[in-house]
Amino acid sequence: xxxxxDIPTSVSDDLDRDxxxxxxxxxxxxxxxxxxxxxxxxxxxQIRELCQAHEVSPGGRKPDGNMFYTVPIVHDSxxxxxxxxxxxxxxxxxxxxxxxxxxPVGLNAxxxxxxxxxxxxxxxxxxxxxxxxxxxxxxxxxxxxFRTTRELRYKKKLEDIAPLQDHSRxxxxxxxxxxxxxxxxxxxxxxxxxxxxxxxxxxDVVMVAWLVWVKRVLGRETSEWRNILxxxxxxxxxxxxxxxxxxxxxxxxxxxxxxxxVANKQFVLTQFVxxxxxxxxx
Numbered sequence: 001x002x003x004x005x006d007i008p009t010s011v012s013d014d015l016d017r018d019x020x021x022x023x024x025x026x027x028x029x030x031x032x033x034x035x036x037x038x039x040x041x042x043x044x045x046q047i048r049e050l051c052q053a054h055e056v057s058p059g060g061r062k063p064d065g066n067m068f069y070t071v072p073i074v075h076d077s078x079x080x081x082x083x084x085x086x087x088x089x090x091x092x093x094x095x096x097x098x099x100x101x102x103x104p105v106g107l108n109a110x111x112x113x114x115x116x117x118x119x120x121x122x123x124x125x126x127x128x129x130x131x132x133x134x135x136x137x138x139x140x141x142x143x144x145x146f147r148t149t150r151e152l153r154y155k156k157k158l159e160d161i162a163p164l165q166d167h168s169r170x171x172x173x174x175x176x177x178x179x180x181x182x183x184x185x186x187x188x189x190x191x192x193x194x195x196x197x198x199x200x201x202x203x204d205v206v207m208v209a210w211l212v213w214v215k216r217v218l219g220r221e222t223s224e225w226r227n228i229l230x231x232x233x234x235x236x237x238x239x240x241x242x243x244x245x246x247x248x249x250x251x252x253x254x255x256x257x258x259x260x261x262v263a264n265k266q267f268v269l270t271q272f273v274x275x276x277x278x279x280x281x282x
Contacts, residue, residue, distance in 0.1 A: 001036060001037065001077050002038075003037065003040055003075040004030065004038070004039050005047075005050065005073040006020055006027075006039050006040070006042070006072065007041070008041040009138060010138060010140075017041075018216070019213060020072070020213070021212065022070070024209035024212045024213065025090065025206060026072045026089050026090065027249065028208060029093055029102060029205060031248060032100060032102065033093065033097055033099060038250055043145075044138075045142070045145050047069045047070060047071060051069040051073065052069075054082040055082070056082045056084050070084065072086055072089055102205065103202055110196075111201055111202050111203050114206065117181070117184075121178075121181055122177040122181065123210065125174045126170075126214070128170060129167065129170050131150060131161050131162065132158050132159060132161065133218055134217055137217055171224065171227075178228070178236065179231075179232065181207075185235070193238060194239075195207070207239065208240065211236060211240060214228065
């Protein structure tokens with residue numbers, strides 16, 4: 001069994017309880033590959049204790065010099081591995097459960113560089129808009145941690161990171177960023193839905209995970225989310241519709257996948273590139 005650790009919102013039921021985009025990257029990979037797993041919930045202040053108890057490597061350093069620990073974290077009981085960082089987890093799953101590959105041979109560099117492009121074109125404009133809505137979704141214990149760490153990074157109050165008068169400009173920059181991504185996708189010269197045209201890869205998982213974040217934090221009925229679905233002639237709406245079959249927490253759909261793990265695969269952390277979990281921002 002694979003355990004996936006996630007940060008909950010303050011809602012009491014499961015609807016939109018799972019909001020973290022970095023965790024959604026791994027949840028989508030697990031669901032796409034048909035790997036049975038269970039979500040366990042941890043508040044922000046509990047993450048360090050969890051990681052230290054299981055010798056999970058920190059994700060980096062905070063602006064104050066202290067090490068930070070973040071989700072997603074995965075425990076695979078088959079290999080006894082605990083591992084953090086979404087990209088390293090995704091590559092671990094690809095190595096140990098290679099059915100339905102998301103990192104096709106020869107495309108690793110292109111897939112890894114995509115996260116830089118997505119950050120530059122879309123996320124850097126989206127982050128300021130999402131900081132306060134994320135905070136308002138969290139339970140009190142996580143709110144205190146989130147406010148303290150994010151205000152330290154941004155050097156301003158959460159409420160001042162994206163004042164209301166800046167929202168229109170920031171959303172326009174998000175739209176233009178998605179316009180750029182869409183033009184790159186059009187350069188494939190085909191009507192394919194994915195970053196590589198007809199082939200679904202981890203690059204598409206990254207895009208969808210961040211869009212799920214917007215949908216679940218801001219809400220399905222908000223004008224901001226509905227605008228995204230319509231932009232670029234409905235491209236993002238079509239992508240989200242395709243991924244809806246894997247957008248669930250723990251409960252598998254009726255479609256089953258024959259999972260054949262690779263026996264005795266040795267996973268070495270240092271052979272993988274550290275990903276983009278943006279702990280100091282999210």
